[in-house]
Amino acid sequence: MASLTIRKLDDAIRDELRLRAARNGRSVEDEVRVILREASQDGLKTDARFPQDAPDPENSRKPLKNIGDQLRVTLIIGGGIAAYKALDLIRRLKERGIHVRVVLTRAAQQFVTPLAASALSNERAYTDLFDPQSEFDAGHIRLARECDLIVVAPATADLMAKMANGHADDLASAILLAADKPILVAPAMNPLMWNNAATRRNVGQLQRDGVRMIGPNAGEMAERNEAGVGRMAEPTEIAIAAHTFLRPPRAQPLAGKRVLITAGPTHEPIDPVRYIANRSSGKQGYAIAAAARAAGAEVILVSGPVDLDEVPGVSMTHVESARDMLAAVQAALPVDIAIFAAAVADWRVVNEGAQKLKKTAGNAMPPLQLTENPDILATISKLSEHRPPLVIGFAAETEHLIDNAKAKIARKGCDWIVANDVSPATGIMGGDDNTVHLLTRSTDSADIAVDSWAPMSKEQVATTLVARIADTVTQSTKDQS
Missing domain, CATH: 3.40.50.1950 (Flavin prenyltransferase-like)
Structure with a gap:
């Protein structure tokens, strides 16, 4: 059998040949022979002199991968x-x-x-x-x-x-x-x-x-009582x-900008044991904080109760209730950009129990009188002083997503709304992926533009959103100069 010598082979194809040869238990030279034999047979069958792909003769029949510059x-x-x-x-x-x-x-x-x-x-x-x-x-x-x-x-x-x-x-x-x-x-x-x-x-x-x-x-460690x-x-x-x-980041388009972000749920106490809350994990808000920090911004993250690690390089403030979150947000002003990704509870109990409410035989459930929580997004959007130049809210909906989001952006007075469908079937609430629609309000008209994004991970949503923010901030700076 004649020996084979191949020169000037692309590095990626060479690497793939070695991997494929190892997977099939052959030398690289024998692997090339198999590929040539299969290519020749395919050429005879299809009357084509050179097939487009060299197939795997034993298993997957997939063409050789070329990872190129990956x-x-x-x-x-x-x-x-x-x-x-x-x-x-x-x-x-x-x-x-x-x-x-x-x-x-x-x-x-x-x-x-x-x-x-x-x-x-x-x-x-x-x-x-x-x-x-x-x-x-x-x-x-x-x-x-x-x-x-x-x-x-x-x-x-x-x-x-x-x-x-x-x-x-x-x-x-x-x-x-x-x-x-x-x-x-x-x-x-x-x-x-x-x-x-x-x-x-x-x-x-x-x-x-x-x-x-x-x-x-x-x-905490895997071992019990070890930390x-x-x-x-x-x-x-x-x-x-x-x-x-x-791939070191070359540009930090938000350098010198101060960004405020809220994330997670709020817990509204009923008594010392029970509370009203929602299923927000805080993952999207934390991902946005990480992306904004990577873009060079000074980031203040106001977080409700979540089971997430703190974001490196970000100033963290942990809160429990909606009123606590509003106070922390107001204390962080002024900022250049405010992103309200937290799922704030709409209501709280009027008279929080000082002791655990007891269930007694024969007695009806104690009545819970609810009152509305402060609207953090609307409060900041409608400030006459220290209003951030760009205020972004989130709309988590289970029906009529775009219509409800458009109504919210008009009602709250914010500049952008990130809307997503959090119906249980989507798995978005608490999951790792998201499908969002970005609604932006024109500064010179009442028109609201809707940009629907493809499904992606929450980290990718964060990176895409921060890039869009950076483009807008950069353009605004150019317009003012």
């Missing part, structure tokens, strides 16, 4: 309970257009499976240093070199010790030792392990070696850090 991350998942968060991290990286290859340590496979990682990354997950399908051409070297960044999440104390001391006794540590690309580490371990003198020495050595770190965060510094940074934080490192 950013590439090798994600190493260490063996800790936080490994389950790494699956969400794969998704968060892919949302940012990053191609992900996953490596799992032996311990990591006790918490997540290679199948799950493969399904989310759309790539084979790598686990074994001595895997004949990938190591026939030093696969660990390719995994170390054929990427733009290596992310280790979670990075256990053991894995960090191996990194600091140059061990290479498994696939993950061999990749890390062979790496000539930047490394981002997200430590995760018990607080006692994090504060151990050996771990501190290893951390110091890794930092001197140029390894970048994100976290760990403070909070402190040691929680792995949240997947969104790691994905943002990775994307920012790979």
Whole structure:
């Protein structure tokens, strides 16, 4: 059989050939022979000399992928309970257009499976240093070199010790030792392990070696009654850090601007135990705060009760009731932009019980007299002094979405309304995705324009909204100059 020599091959096609050959247990040369054989057979069948795509002869029959200029991350998942968060991290990286290859340590496979990682990354997950399908051409070297960044999440104390001391006794540590690309580490371990003198020495050595770190965060541990510094940074934080490192933000269009954002629900007490609330998670408001901060703004986030981590670099004010939120908003003025994403309770109980209301046999339920809460959006929109130049409200509706949103923008006096359908079937309230319509009011007429956006993640909604705000602010500045 004649030997094959191929020169001047595109890097992306070369990488794909290697991956495909490893997946099929063949050498690259044999893989090329298979492709040529299949192409020739297809050409004879279709009377076409060269087929457009070279199909996979055994499995998916998909054409070779060309990832071109797409950013590439090798994600190493260490063996800790936080490994389950790494699956969400794969998704968060892919949302940012990053191609992900996953490596799992032996311990990591006790918490997540290679199948799950493969399904989310759309790539084979790598686990074994001595895997004949990938190591026939030093696969660990390719995994170390054929990427733009290596992310280790979670990075256990053991894995960090191996990194600091140059061990290479498994696939993950061999990749890390062979790496000539930047490394981002997200430590995760018990607080006692994090504060151990050996771990501190290893951390110091890794930092001197140029390894970048994100976290760990403070909070509750998996172990009962354990809390402190040691929680792995949240997947969104790691994905943002990775994307920012790979593609540093060049422009900060909201630099010098002061942005006020409200988020989450409010809790209106009935008695010391019970309250009136809604199902808002606060995710959209927090995402907008992160996007505004990334755009260079000084951000004040007034948040109702939510189960979310604080946004890095943002001034946080936590409140409970609608009246508390209004007071915090007024205290933050003046601002350049105000975005009211909070789902504020419309009513509160007139006479809050000083003690828990008791249910007694034979007695009717105690009456709850309700009164209307202050309208934060309308109050700020109609200020005669210190009104923000751009006031944006949210309209969460379950029916007649656009009609109700148009009525709200006119009634409240705000400049823009972000409207979304929060019917239970949509899964938007409390979910990760959103479908919004941006209503904007013309400054020189009563016309209201409606811009309907495609379904996207709440982070993407936030980024798109902040970009639209930045364009408007920039244009306004030009018009005034």
